[in-house]
Amino acid sequence: MAATHFNCPRCRRQLRKSPQAFVMGWAGIKAGPEEAGFPPTVTCPGCGYAISTAAMLAGDLDPKRDWVTPIAVTFGVLSFLYFRLGQGLSDAKSVGAGFVVTFVLLGAADLYDRLRR
Numbered sequence: 001m002a003a004t005h006f007n008c009p010r011c012r013r014q015l016r017k018s019p020q021a022f023v024m025g026w027a028g029i030k031a032g033p034e035e036a037g038f039p040p041t042v043t044c045p046g047c048g049y050a051i052s053t054a055a056m057l058a059g060d061l062d063p064k065r066d067w068v069t070p071i072a073v074t075f076g077v078l079s080f081l082y083f084r085l086g087q088g089l090s091d092a093k094s095v096g097a098g099f100v101v102t103f104v105l106l107g108a109a110d111l112y113d114r115l116r117r
């Protein structure tokens with residue numbers, strides 16, 4: 001799926017893609033910006049940085065989809081219930097175990113993301 005927005009690589013401001021740029025990203029068209037009638041760079045309204053249109057079209061600047069946090073929190077809650085009801089630990093210990101599971105998952109996902117780059 002293509003994103004409808006992209007981030008300025010310098011100031012991280014979220015900018016809206018033009019409908020044409022969105023459709024090209026959605027369809028997976030790998031045309032050069034000039035062929036498609038785009039200027040080679042887009043000026044960021046926030047910081048004035050010249051953003052590469054090619055990188056924007058390729059989806060390199062799309063906001064990262066955060067699917068890890070909801071999963072990690074779900075597992076954290078499940079482990080809380082497991083330790084509280086299944087293992088009979090106290091509330092404090094169960095909450096602690098839930099937090100540990102959540103942060104281990106978030107840390108592992110972050111590490112995985114770093115190693116892929």
Ligand SMILES: [Zn+2]
Nearest residue numbers: 008011044047
């Ligand atoms: Zn900017």
